[in-house]
Amino acid sequence: MPPRERGRQGLPGWGGVVLLISAGVLVAGLVFLYLWQGAVLAQLRAERARALLELQEIERVRLDLSYQVDRTYSLGEIAARARALGMVPFDDKRTRYLVLDGGGH
């Protein structure tokens, strides 16, 4: 076979070129997708970590506020506020019980 013919036969046809380019694009796309998804995942993980830490801090704030509420509504504090308003503990002189038949708890 003459050299020119041998060269023509060795080159791929148009179909082959399209196939090669498509395969390249597909591989590049997959690589891009892999890298892009990885970056997004990393970003989401970082956001999740920050949110979890923030949540932990918010939980600490909640516990602190909850304690302040409990303290404010404790019997001792309520009694102190009542005294400040001029209230006094009751005694027998100022109190009459309504005694019911068969009284108890």
Place this chain on the structure above:
Amino acid sequence: MTEAAINRAGVAFLVLGLGGLAVVGRLVQLQVVEHRRWSAVAQAIQEDVIEIPAQRGPIYDRNGVSLAYDVPSYEIALDSYLLTKPELLMSLLVRELGMSYTEARDKVYRTSYFTWLARRVDYSVGQRIRAQAQALGVKGLLFFDSWKRAYPQGPLALAVLGVVGVDGKGLAGLELQFDEKLSGRPRRIRLLRGPSGQVYDLWEEDRGARGNPLHLTLDARIQWVCDREIARGLDKYPGANRGFALVMDPRTGEILALAHGPAVDPARPDPALLHPWSVTHVFEPGSTFKALVGLAAFDQGLLTPDDAFSGDSPILVGGVQVKNARGRSYGTVTFRRAMADSVNTVLVQVAQRLGIERTHAYLSRMGFGQKTGIDLLGEVSGILNPRERWTALDLAVTSFGQGVAVTGIQLGAAFAAMANGGTLLRPRLLPGPAEVRGQIASSAACRTMREVLGYCVNVGTGTPAAVSGFNVGGKSGTAEMALPGRGYVSDHVTTGMAAFFPWEDPQYVVLVVYQTSSNPEFWSGTTSVPSVGEIVRGMAQLGIVRPYAPTTTLGRSG
């Protein structure tokens, strides 16, 4: 291509090939051979492990009211290597943490890289310090998340609950006794950080575990009433040094309140006050004991409330004069009246009817001289001398509560047994089924004695404990204290009142005890007895109890 060009290209390929091989070799060395080492180095630079201390379990009362729990706090330290603006930091510490200037200077200029500035700092204070340090440009402060034990009800029952140290371990009371149950497991978090400290990822290495909760039989409302009354008593009764009040459910042995005074300040707990002395110390019960000796005589069928005795004073026992309080004589009195007037000489005669053998056996059966088994550390047994060592005089003085030493909890348990019909129960601070320790007397004998004690409160020495509509019954007592080497000292006095209500079918047992070391005129009638009345009133005030209908001619209800 000439042969020379081919040779040059070959050399170039060889050099490049060798270079590439060297690079690949180095990569293999770093990535494969030394993988672990470099991985650890990278991890140390990029990753950070945070250990968040375990949150200690909360303590609740019987109704789920929180008595103690952990709240967030900060531990603040100083890294001297990074410190800037020390003078500003000192003024910040003085202002926010209440440190003296000298203390702040000593901490800030301490020749150490790491110094604790303050531990267990309130969350809001820590936040303020952090914000101000940032605003002032003070660097070098380190903030560690931590927990701090908080008492939302203030000093309520603190002598029983105990306290927790800076390391989060229980130091006294229930906090110490149930330390293992209350302690949790720290949480471990691993953080992946960027070059400027930003967080890229987070893994929970150990979720940790919060400590287990502890539920008590205490009722925060009744406890508050008792705490308030003991504080009022110590303030009002001249010379009163300390006191306690106990409220029990006689049907179950559950302790509803156990208040001790002086109160413990939760912010600066005084170790000397951090023991429930109703359990850890003994005292001579005085005339409250008469009710128990009388109960034994009723149970043996040796006595009725209307039996007549000579109430003259003094009487001779084993050659020693035994007198009534203030040396008073009462002529011929019934046992009921003798109890109402607390006549010592009559109780001596009752004890003599019983005899040493039976009196000692009954007191043992009532739990004196033995620990009750209450869920508190440091309980003592009290002193009930062995029967062999008892003389006729021991028998006589024991009848009115001298020569015997009891704990408050023993006395409360014995009165609770009388109140429930004779069953001695283990006093409990933790919920659970009632634990029977024995039967101290018949139900009929207990009822007879309760009726006599109802009379004591209605017309006798216990009158200040009477509260209209509540049918309180009980016995008061005043006893001088015996001091080592000095014998009985007139200005060292214990006063007590053991009571229950309503006496027909008691729902509550109340015991109040005060002690003085400076007032010879310290009497139960003006201290413990009115305090019992105040506690009953306080329970009514909070709606815990309602008045009972009058069911007896003895009652002054309505």
